[in-house]
Amino acid sequence: MTAKGVAISTTGPMLRRKSSSDDRAMRLFVLVIGVYLIVALAFPLYAMLSKSTLDSKGGFVGLENYLAYFNTPSLVYSIQNSLFIGFVTTSITVTIAFVLAYALTRSRMPGKAVFKTVAMIPILVPSLLPGIALIYLFGRQGLINELLFGHDIYGPIGIVIAEVFFTLPHALIIIITALSIADARLYEAATALRAGSARIFFTVTLPGVRYGLISAAFVVFTLSVTDFGAPKVIGGDFNVLATDIYKQVIGQQNFEMGAVVSVVLLIPAGLAFVVDRIVQKKQIALLSARAVPLEPSPDKKFDNLMLVYSIVVSIFIVGILGVCQFAALVKFYPYNLSLGLSNYQFDLMDGGGWASYFNSIEMASYTAVFGTILVFSGAYLVEKGQGLGPIRGTFQLLAMLPMAIPGLVLGLAYIFFFNSPSNPLNFLYHTMAILVISTITHFYTVSHLTATTALKQMDAQFESVAASLKQPFYRTFLRVTVPVCTPAILDISIYLFVNAMTTVSAVVFLYSPHTTLASVAVLNMDDAGDIAPAAAMGMMIFYTAAGVKILHYLLSRGVESRTQAWRVSVAK
Amino acid sequence: MSEAFLKIENLTKNFGQFTALRDISLEVFEGEFVCFLGPSGCGKTTLLRAIAGLDIQSQGSIAQAGADISVLPPSERDFGIVFQSYALFPNLTVEKNVAYGLESRRSRRNEVSRRVEELLMLVDLSDQTKKYPAQLSGGQQQRVALARALATAPGLLLLDEPLSALDAKVRAHLRMEIKGLQRRLAVTTIMVTHDQEEALTMADRIVVMNHGVIEQIGTPEEIYASPASEFVAEFIGTMNFISARTASAGQCACEGVPLDVDTENMSEGRPVRLAIRPEDVELHLGDESGSNNETLGVVESLEYLGAFVRVTLNLELWKTRLQADVSTGEAHRLSLEPGASVSVTLPAEKIRLYSLDS
Numbered sequence: 047m048t049a050k051g052v053a054i055s056t057t058g059p060m061l062r063r064k065s066s067s068d069d070r071a072m073r074l075f076v077l078v079i080g081v082y083l084i085v086a087l088a089f090p091l092y093a094m095l096s097k098s099t100l101d102s103k104g105g106f107v108g109l110e111n112y113l114a115y116f117n118t119p120s121l122v123y124s125i126q127n128s129l130f131i132g133f134v135t136t137s138i139t140v141t142i143a144f145v146l147a148y149a150l151t152r153s154r155m156p157g158k159a160v161f162k163t164v165a166m167i168p169i170l171v172p173s174l175l176p177g178i179a180l181i182y183l184f185g186r187q188g189l190i191n192e193l194l195f196g197h198d199i200y201g202p203i204g205i206v207i208a209e210v211f212f213t214l215p216h217a218l219i220i221i222i223t224a225l226s227i228a229d230a231r232l233y234e235a236a237t238a239l240r241a242g243s244a245r246i247f248f249t250v251t252l253p254g255v256r257y258g259l260i261s262a263a264f265v266v267f268t269l270s271v272t273d274f275g276a277p278k279v280i281g282g283d284f285n286v287l288a289t290d291i292y293k294q295v296i297g298q299q300n301f302e303m304g305a306v307v308s309v310v311l312l313i314p315a316g317l318a319f320v321v322d323r324i325v326q327k328k329q330i331a332l333l334s335a336r337a338v339p340l341e342p343s344p345d346k347k348f349d350n351l352m353l354v355y356s357i358v359v360s361i362f363i364v365g366i367l368g369v370c371q372f373a374a375l376v377k378f379y380p381y382n383l384s385l386g387l388s389n390y391q392f393d394l395m396d397g398g399g400w401a402s403y404f405n406s407i408e409m410a411s412y413t414a415v416f417g418t419i420l421v422f423s424g425a426y427l428v429e430k431g432q433g434l435g436p437i438r439g440t441f442q443l444l445a446m447l448p449m450a451i452p453g454l455v456l457g458l459a460y461i462f463f464f465n466s467p468s469n470p471l472n473f474l475y476h477t478m479a480i481l482v483i484s485t486i487t488h489f490y491t492v493s494h495l496t497a498t499t500a501l502k503q504m505d506a507q508f509e510s511v512a513a514s515l516k517q518p519f520y521r522t523f524l525r526v527t528v529p530v531c532t533p534a535i536l537d538i539s540i541y542l543f544v545n546a547m548t549t550v551s552a553v554v555f556l557y558s559p560h561t562t563l564a565s566v567a568v569l570n571m572d573d574a575g576d577i578a579p580a581a582a583m584g585m586m587i588f589y590t591a592a593g594v595k596i597l598h599y600l601l602s603r604g605v606e607s608r609t610q611a612w613r614v615s616v617a618k
Numbered sequence: 619m620s621e622a623f624l625k626i627e628n629l630t631k632n633f634g635q636f637t638a639l640r641d642i643s644l645e646v647f648e649g650e651f652v653c654f655l656g657p658s659g660c661g662k663t664t665l666l667r668a669i670a671g672l673d674i675q676s677q678g679s680i681a682q683a684g685a686d687i688s689v690l691p692p693s694e695r696d697f698g699i700v701f702q703s704y705a706l707f708p709n710l711t712v713e714k715n716v717a718y719g720l721e722s723r724r725s726r727r728n729e730v731s732r733r734v735e736e737l738l739m740l741v742d743l744s745d746q747t748k749k750y751p752a753q754l755s756g757g758q759q760q761r762v763a764l765a766r767a768l769a770t771a772p773g774l775l776l777l778d779e780p781l782s783a784l785d786a787k788v789r790a791h792l793r794m795e796i797k798g799l800q801r802r803l804a805v806t807t808i809m810v811t812h813d814q815e816e817a818l819t820m821a822d823r824i825v826v827m828n829h830g831v832i833e834q835i836g837t838p839e840e841i842y843a844s845p846a847s848e849f850v851a852e853f854i855g856t857m858n859f860i861s862a863r864t865a866s867a868g869q870c871a872c873e874g875v876p877l878d879v880d881t882e883n884m885s886e887g888r889p890v891r892l893a894i895r896p897e898d899v900e901l902h903l904g905d906e907s908g909s910n911n912e913t914l915g916v917v918e919s920l921e922y923l924g925a926f927v928r929v930t931l932n933l934e935l936w937k938t939r940l941q942a943d944v945s946t947g948e949a950h951r952l953s954l955e956p957g958a959s960v961s962v963t964l965p966a967e968k969i970r971l972y973s974l975d976s
């Protein structure tokens with residue numbers, strides 16, 4: 047037994063496992079979904095990049111378009127404007143969201159659930175809607191326009207207020223998460239060391255949520271720089287990158303310049319995306335190290351302060367929504383203030399009428415159904431598939447990419463790619479399908495991350511056990527994975543549905559006369575000066591999205607109670 | 619013996635630069651219960667996963683029932699497996715979990731339910747069929763996992779630390795149960811464990827592993843009585859070690875003092891470690907024989923362990939400390955107490971010798 051050291055070095059080639067029929071099937075499916083992402087994302091982006099180097103006749107001109115762009119002061123000025131909107135919105139939103147998140151996690155004020163729900167309302171409406179409300183409040187004939195002391199709501203002020211409304215829920219979710227992973231023991235230690243509450247705030251609380259704050263800042267920045275709805279409605283002459291793209295494409299039919307502006311817009315969005323990815327990783331590292339959750343102790347004065355603050359924020363949000371509802375119901379503002387449903391007679395206006403609304407429902411349903419199947423299956427396959435090697439990495443990258451691509455840019459890229467006569471997929475252009483494809487792709491990343499998180503929480507050995515029992519993978523997928531992940535699957539489908547209802551940017555270049563959508567109708571009616579019907583259509587989107595959310599809530603509750611026998615509430 | 623049921627030859631597994639298993643060769647016979655035993659990280663799970671085809675080896679071959687299965691995917695091999703986490707499907711009842719591998723094999727429904735019933739009877743869970751895994755205790759979950767793995771009557775049963783998540787009492791009980799079941803079904807079984815007691819009580823043969831190599835293969839008796847390496851000697855049971863150097867044939871020098879021991883033809887002057895189990899150390903009153911292996915020890919402490927007493931002694935002659943096990947009665951007769959002197963004999967035939975320089 048002293049032969050321990052004489053290992054025979056059999057340095058032959060590394061053995062490779064023979065693939066099973068499961069392996070082959072899974073690889074095939076990964077390939078199918080990978081090809082989807084390449085066709086729906088990589089190719090169009092490439093088409094857009096190359097378009098930006100062509101002249102209007104299709105000849106290659108190198109960077110000439112970019113030179114032309116940077117030599118047009120009116121266009122370059124938009125970069126500054128976009129960044130200005132981004133920075134101002136980010137500082138305001140993150141501050142408001144931080145204090146609200148603090149109130150929701152660190153105080154014992156009453157009504158937290160209500161305040162949190164109210165703060166989520168902006169997710170349920172298109173970003174055009176706050177702009178419309180601002181026109182009614184502060185426009186030339188606005189209800190309270192004297193509060194602006196002569197300033198014009200059309201322009202940066204309007205855009206920033208609308209963007210704050212639009213971005214608040216996104217920042218709030220991130221900061222609440224960051225605040226709720228705080229370790230109570232740190233606070234106990236600080237208190238034991240007799241640190242004052244201000245000192246604790248600056249030495250314990252703020253450092254603890256720094257990654258959350260950074261992450262929220264980048265998300266808000268990206269959203270507000272790339273958003274198109276608010277500046278379109280309330281921007282007036284204040285041009286930003288997103289509206290420039292729209293104007294170049296729709297107004298001037300200058301697709302090449304539209305492509306150039308898109309590439310310019312990709313830069314801040316892409317940078318923010320990279321930084322956010324890095325920060326998210328650190329945040330996750332903090333999360334896994336979590337310890338004793340913090341229980342806020344009662345403090346009458348503080349709790350009351352937080353309550354007042356939360357009420358003020360809620361009034362802002364509900365107020366914006368309420369004004370829209372008011373606008374939708376008033377017969378002819380400001381001359382006839384009697385209420386009625388005449389503004390809901392969409393068939394009398396431009397924008398596609400009620401058909402737009404039903405098209406939206408149809409489009410959102412397809413997006414939810416096909417998107418969920420696609421995203422969840424894709425996440426499952428890359429998570430559980432054997433021997434995928436580099437395919438897995440490529441797939442993950444493609445799945446993360448949509449987050450960095452503004453909707454308008456994606457939409458424009460689709461025009462270039464799918465409308466090209468030489469593309470065999472050309473038949474998709476101007477169909478419902480292309481709207482669904484662009485929406486799924488636009489919202490792919492968050493859905494993919496939700497699915498991946500849920501899948502990672504499953505026992506990694508389920509697939510091994512199933513293989514040892516000689517069961518095909520799809521059986522385990524359908525009988526175990528899908529039922530166990532039902533809550534996440536519901537989340538994904540609702541997320542896709544609501545966003546498909548509210549998005550403008552991903553679809554505004556792609557709809558056709560037969561496939562007009564509610565959100566686009568809001569835009570077009572507003573454009574045509576029919577602001578009240580635009581508000582009414584916006585409210586239709588809100589009712590629908592809110593209804594679906596409530597349905598989701600009831601459904602989740604139902605699933606929870608039906609499956610609580612096996613859902614792991616067991617203390618082990 | 620007949621041809622081995624499972625034959626592993628020159629198996630190596632690398633994770634990048636790191637070699638988790640190095641040149642493993644091993645045979646398992648039909649109906650045998652084999653334990654892979656070793657400290658954490660020694661490669662037990664890696665070897666088990668290679669046998670299952672879940673994580674294929676970098677080099678080397680595996681044959682089962684005469685067929686080369688080296689590169690087959692798990693679904694084309696013949697084994698049942700129980701993981702440490704059990705991996706029970708949480709949304710399926712006990713009976714559905716057990717039936718999981720039986721359905722869709724074109725077997726009739728009442729056949730399946732008869733088989734499930736039989737299996738649940740076997741693991742003593744007939745009254746829990748409609749429950750979900752989360753509603754069972756750890757030990758019950760473990761038995762469901764076992765029943766599920768056995769359902770398809772696999773030729774090989776693989777168990778990865780199946781008992782480690784359970785508390786001591788349940789563990790001791792399940793040990794006997796699994797062993798009894800294995801014997802009744804005569805299913806060839808490989809169990810991974812880092813618990814030596816588990817291995818010693820359950821296994822027909824034990825494979826002791828360390829740092830990705832096999833240190834020794836043998837029955838529990840062989841492993842305990844004649845550990846093949848210093849590692850095994852130290853890892854299994856309790857062992858006293860004394861540093862020494864080989865002297866003339868049949869003798870070692872410890873602190874310059876000669877000691878009789880079988881030197882196995884080793885050349886003179888080699889550094890060695892002498893090993894003797896506490897129960898092999900003999901204590902008696904008075905200096906009787908004057909043999910090389912006898913000296914006077916001073917009792918340092920006594921530890922009562924039920925039927926016997928573990929005595930820690932200080933041996934002035936070899937400048938070493940030693941543990942000896944004596945029955946409670948013997949300890950009384952020798953009037954052992956801290957500070958007392960007693961004669962200590964290390965019988966030459968009970969001393970094992972490990973060369974230090976290999």
Ligand SMILES: Nc1ncnc2c1ncn2[C@@H]1O[C@H](COP(=O)(O)OP(=O)(O)OP(=O)(O)O)[C@@H](O)[C@H]1O
Binds near residue numbers: 658660663
């Ligand atoms: N996928 C992997 N990649 C890299 N190294 C690995 C991987 N799996 C295992 N190892 C390494 O191989 C060695 C053996 O691991 P293995 O899981 O087989 O140990 P083990 O004997 O089962 O230990 P334990 O008793 O802790 O379960 C360890 O050092 C481990 O870190």
Ligand SMILES: [Mg+2]
Binds near residue numbers: 662663664779810
């Ligand atoms: Mg292990």
